[in-house]
Amino acid sequence: MSSTPSYPRRVKLVEVGPRDGLQNEKQPVPAAVKVELVHRLQAAGLTEIEVTSFVSPKWVPQMADNAEVMAGIQRQPGVRYSVLTPNVQGYQAAALSQPDEIVVFGAASEAFSQKNINCSIEESIQRFRPVVQAAVAAGIAVRGAISCAVGCPYEGDIAPERVEMVARLMRGIGVQHVGVADTIGVGTPRKVQRALQAALTHYTLDQVSGHFHDTYGMALANTLASLELGIWNFDTSVAGLGGCPYAKGATGNVASEDVVYLLQGMGIETGIDLDALIDAGKFISDFLGRKPHSRAANALLTKRLG
Numbered sequence: 001m002s003s004t005p006s007y008p009r010r011v012k013l014v015e016v017g018p019r020d021g022l023q024n025e026k027q028p029v030p031a032a033v034k035v036e037l038v039h040r041l042q043a044a045g046l047t048e049i050e051v052t053s054f055v056s057p058k059w060v061p062q063m064a065d066n067a068e069v070m071a072g073i074q075r076q077p078g079v080r081y082s083v084l085t086p087n088v089q090g091y092q093a094a095a096l097s098q099p100d101e102i103v104v105f106g107a108a109s110e111a112f113s114q115k116n117i118n119c120s121i122e123e124s125i126q127r128f129r130p131v132v133q134a135a136v137a138a139g140i141a142v143r144g145a146i147s148c149a150v151g152c153p154y155e156g157d158i159a160p161e162r163v164e165m166v167a168r169l170m171r172g173i174g175v176q177h178v179g180v181a182d183t184i185g186v187g188t189p190r191k192v193q194r195a196l197q198a199a200l201t202h203y204t205l206d207q208v209s210g211h212f213h214d215t216y217g218m219a220l221a222n223t224l225a226s227l228e229l230g231i232w233n234f235d236t237s238v239a240g241l242g243g244c245p246y247a248k249g250a251t252g253n254v255a256s257e258d259v260v261y262l263l264q265g266m267g268i269e270t271g272i273d274l275d276a277l278i279d280a281g282k283f284i285s286d287f288l289g290r291k292p293h294s295r296a297a298n299a300l301l302t303k304r305l306g
């Protein structure tokens, strides 16, 4: 007799469009547009928004307006605003903007660590240590991203043991939550489950999230496979924006609209208004001069035209 998997009743989405989404855009996006996007996302019911990153403007020029964007947001009670901080310099700059959460970002691949943050995995952990300490002392939550958790553009397949190792190192320095990231979207459900299970050896179900890029069209399948394990936190990006400038061939994150459509259809609670989310995606896509990279958004936008 086959058994039907049981899924979480509620899912929390971390909207990463303003950060992961826009960091990969070549054309400059004015701070006012980024702020408007955040406002629209919070109005749509997103309660966690990754706003920007405090990285080197030489490495990622699009995020150079980080402080201006953080200052421009009219914060809504109940919404948590997070930012990426690769080192103490980034943390100190970020702290002035009073984020609710910071994100240190490491990798399960040595080659990607070098390309993305210019140091080895071990060095990255040493860099993160004082950042995590300072954040925890200031009452700021700390998340860690584990990039290339299933595959790397430079090293190919990544073994779950690498994810286990990075999760252990992150746990060791006090990172409170980890995101298992399929940076280049090569993962398929079983591989993704193994990567998540590796992280779950050091973190609880409430402390692990999925972060899936959709390069090969597998991100929704990987989301469903994660739900089967009981994972209920996901990073998603409005209009399917996204990609890492240092991950060759990576395209956008799974679209928030598609994930919300999936979850609503399964009766899983998100607290998100899909129509308002679609409008937010349309707003930023219009600015960028293209259609949203979301099948559900485009289908529902067409339906609206009657």
Ligand code: HMG
Pocket: 020, 023, 053, 054, 055, 056, 057, 059, 060, 084, 086, 087, 089, 090, 091, 105, 116, 117, 118, 145, 146, 147, 148, 181, 182, 183, 211, 213, 243, 244, 245, 246
């Ligand atoms: P580095 O060159 O080794 O840094 O870069 P450094 O400490 O030697 O400093 C060199 C220069 O950078 C100095 O300036 C510093 O002041 C400046 P100069 O004296 O030459 O004028 N600098 C900074 N400026 C602003 N903010 C800072 C900062 N740090 C140093 N925080 C560094 C190392 C980490 C800074 C660099 O490699 C970097 O900025 N990398 C970021 C790359 C990035 O943002 N990638 C995308 C985000 S990660 C991602 O998308 C993956 C994720 O979505 C999950 C997934 O999908 O996998 C999270």
Ligand code: MG
Pocket: 020, 181, 183, 211, 213, 242, 243, 244, 253
């Ligand atoms: Mg990403």
